[in-house]
Amino acid sequence: MAFLYLSIVTVMEKSLSLSQKVYLSMLVFIAWFTLIFQFYLHINSGAATKSELLIRFFSYFTIDSNLLVALCSTSILFFRSTLIASFFAKLHVISAIAVYIIVVALVYNVVLRFLWVLEGWSMVLNELLHVVVPIMFLIYWIYFVPKQQLQWKNIWLWLVFPLLYTVFVLVRGNFSGFYPYPFLNINELGLNKVLINCLVITLLFALLSALFVAIGKRKAKVNEGKLI
Template identity: 30%
Template sequence: MRRVLAYLLRIGGTAAIVAAVVVQVQRSITNEEAGTGEVEFVVQNFFSFFTIESNVLAAVVLFVGIFTLSKRGESRGWSMIRAAVTTYMATTGVVYNLLLRGIELPQGATVPWSNEVLHVIAPAIIVLDWLIAPGRRPLKSTALWGIIAFPILWAGYTLARGVLVLDPRTNVAWYPYPFLDPNISPNGYFSVAFYIALIAAVIGVVGAGVLWVSRLRRRTA
């Protein structure tokens, strides 16, 4: 029964995430074509959001997972990848629903149902998949370093891109989130460093919970 439910989750989750990403990027491209025409830059910006990158990774993991369910047990490396993506998506869902749920979306720029899929439905699917799908391996606490690595690399990429690549529409640096922009943060890079450390800490806590779940079945046995 769990295997059948996992199949349905992975097939449905893959389709939902791909559809949500494609529809939203199409909307962004259409809006930009009607505006200043900097489509390439807008697409780069779109795929520079942590939420989008996490959802793309989630779609890949769910899709590949469709074909691994027939195996008795997945490799430890694949369980590590699943654990990392589950952590990123769970963090996305928690932060959005606790802090950003009440913020009004830009009219005409955001596809409402796509936003709901990427921030609510997809995180729920990937977490549920981690909980019920058979085959995951128990992971040690040291795997947490691997989970935290990607968000830190993403933050480094974001800061470097903001300095090196100016928005051709405004001729100023572009950052996906205001709290990562040293030009508008109260204390510049000190504030940015604080937020990066805070994000790493939140991801670390969520990741620790994900790793604990991976060991739960063995502990119960």
């Protein structure tokens, strides 16, 4: 019976329902609109040279996570027969991206929201990056992604990208003096405080990842009960 269920799920994953296509279309439009407009404002801000601003743009975990959402959603919607779509359609990949974008939302709305006062399009784009896109992708994961095959070992793999990102930011910041987030600024806080902050955020990634896996395993148990 379990084999039959997995076979049905596999067939379902090969095609998108109308509701899934409509939802992904909205998500793709909002994600790319936000990223492109934010890039335009950032690269023309005059805060540094164009080349430096380009590097800084992709030094934000917010941007990287939203970009992963955009690439994942676009490939699943428009390029399902390609290798990149096969990669992004993998359960552990979609789930990892969901974890990353929700961490973005949590850290911003709990820690960073009140540090800056934004107006106009900057305020709108900020809400799209930190609230709208994260919630939309979480909803997509909850309602459209079969998550029964998630494993506890996935958590370790999901931590690799945030770790590599942190190493990059700290190493580059040591030479450039630019840190995208105040809690990573070694010049202001000192190395020990930054390492403690990194540990706390790592725990957040791990706990949220464990929650996602637990949800998947709970879903699997419910489905097994239905098959008996």
